[in-house]
Amino acid sequence: MEYASIINFLNKIGKIANLNDSELELLKTPQFIHQAELEVSGKKYPAYRVQHNNARGPFKGGIRYHPEVNLDEVKALAFWMSLKTATADIPLGGGKGGVTVNPKELSVEELEELSRAYVKAFYKVIGPQQDIPAPDVYTTPEMMAWMRDEYEKLIGEKAPGVITGKPIEAGGSLVRDIATALGGVYVLEEAIEKIGLEEKTVAIQGFGNAGMNAAKLLVERGFNVVAVSDSKGAVFDALGLDIEKLVKIKSETGSVINYNSEKISNKQLLELDVAILVPSALANVITVENAANVKAKIVLELANGPTTSGADDILHSSGILVLPDILANAGGVTVSYFEWVQNNEDNYWDAETVKSRLKEKMVSAFSQVWEKYSGSEHDFRTNTYVLAVKKILDAERARGNL
Ligand code: NAD
DSSP states (O other): OOHHHHHHHHHHHHHHTTOOHHHHHHHHSOSEEEEEEEEETTEEEEEEEEEEEOTTSSEEEEEEEETTOOHHHHHHHHHHHHHHHHHHTOSOOEEEEEEEOOGGGSOHHHHHHHHHHHHHHHTTTOBTTTEEEEEOTTOOHHHHHHHHHHHHHHHTSOOGGGOOSOOGGGTOOTTGGGHHHHHHHHHHHHHHHHHTOOOOEEEEEOOSHHHHHHHHHHHHTTOEEEEEEETTEEEEOTTOOOHHHHHHHHHHHSOGGGSSSEEEOHHHHHTSSOSEEEEOSOSSOBOTTTGGGOOOSEEEOOSSSOBOHHHHHHHHHTTOEEEOHHHHTTHHHHHHHHHHHHHHHTOOOOHHHHHHHHHHHHHHHHHHHHHHHTTOSSOHHHHHHHHHHHHHHHHHHHTTOO
């Protein structure tokens, strides 16, 4: 993702939302950009922390380890975090971090050294009331625990709220493992009620953390999951797949395609005649080439960026309701926020409490967008973006910065 696409995006949203030049400039400009070089086993790795906006609360966003990480991308991702936290209506801003490294080439010891080096480089600009990182691509709960430990050593006091996505034993929250899927399901249930959808067939692309948990949760709620896929292909059964069996097969054989039923392609999965389509794998899978063939009534975007902007217009004109990623997959960051609250309160909630608070937040986030969308000439996604941008600007205005 390039920052130039954010600028284009903001120019478009700016026109719809009637933003003036200073409002646009504020949104286009990250508040702080921090860079460092981390040295591990004699090799140097570029590292970044971009803090886009903190008008609504401390910066919040993951740290990714990937060979293609670069400053332009981290800036773009930090911007999306500001929009996501505003959409989820949690009192946090947007930030992102990254290290340009192929983590598969490092030993566990080197990964620990790298994670501690990241904190040594940036500890003065992160903190429970400043900027709260989390896991992202190729960073894990274990790494978050190392980072918390390093931060506390450097500042000389306990600060569990400096980072989220920690293991339970290191101050993590219950339910974080299924939070993205569960948050998405809560949003979906609200949307179904609003549009009065009665059919319950579902196709899910991707069978990892988001897709597999969504499949389990939907089946528990009486939905009929007829197709799922992973990178090797898709399986289909019009009568419904046995999700428990699929989970077992995926863990034993590495792929869902070893399940005994009709095999279809990932392309066919997206075009199935189902009520609900849940892209939960990759970006840019619904494009201008296949959008006209999508038959679902609702698209629940658990993946980040699964629909291209050209495809989005086609889905909208076909009357398909797209629940956009920054709302549909915001359950993860919402439970990260709960983790931070629990750390700050030094009071830990049981799983039922986390789930019921997650439901409350997701239902409220959905309802705020729905209210704006009803009667609007723009699609649901555009309304989600406009609302998020307005919330950030309202917070800036209230502080006297606009
Ligand atoms: P994951 O690595 O656990 O799972 C990804 C799944 O996608 C795997 O089953 C993989 O086999 C499958 N896949 C890969 N290539 C595919 C292809 N070409 N066609 C079909 N399936 C393919 O990842 P995840 O955590 O479930 O994340 C999935 C998406 O959800 C990503 O876009 C991620 O950014 C987004 N997301 C996840 C979370 C979270 O908390 N896990 C939060 C927000 C957004």
